Amino acid sequence: MTDYSVYRQQLMRLRDDLLNRMGKSQQEERDEVQREGNRDNAHLWEESDIRDSLDDQAEQELAQVNAALARVENGTYGSCSVCGEPIGEKRLEAVPHAATCVNCG
Numbered sequence: 036m037t038d039y040s041v042y043r044q045q046l047m048r049l050r051d052d053l054l055n056r057m058g059k060s061q062q063e064e065r066d067e068v069q070r071e072g073n074r075d076n077a078h079l080w081e082e083s084d085i086r087d088s089l090d091d092q093a094e095q096e097l098a099q100v101n102a103a104l105a106r107v108e109n110g111t112y113g114s115c116s117v118c119g120e121p122i123g124e125k126r127l128e129a130v131p132h133a134a135t136c137v138n139c140g
């Protein structure tokens with residue numbers, strides 16, 4: 036059985052990073068609301084949209100990381116979710132939350 040504890044650690048770290056990033060942007064948004072009050076400001080709306088899409092990205096990545104951690108737990112980590120072949124160490128090192136091999140991804 037392959038030892039995936041290294042990848043598990045990477046995934047845990049990645050999850051912490053994502054949670055930190057999301058927590059930070061939420062804090063920044065609160066600060067901004069306090070500063071600007073209810074003043075209508077088109078520029079502010081634009082910035083808020085950009086931040087929302089960054090949050091979406093982080094949330095999607097977080098979901099993938101959590102799914103990968105679940106696969107480590109149930110022993111299916113490292114196998115392609117489409118064809119079942121090994122994903123490959125190089126790809127897992129680059130993208131530890133990858134769910135598919137290079138051919139299927």
Ligand SMILES: [Zn+2]
Pocket residue numbers: 115116117118119120135136137138139140
């Ligand atoms: Zn595959």
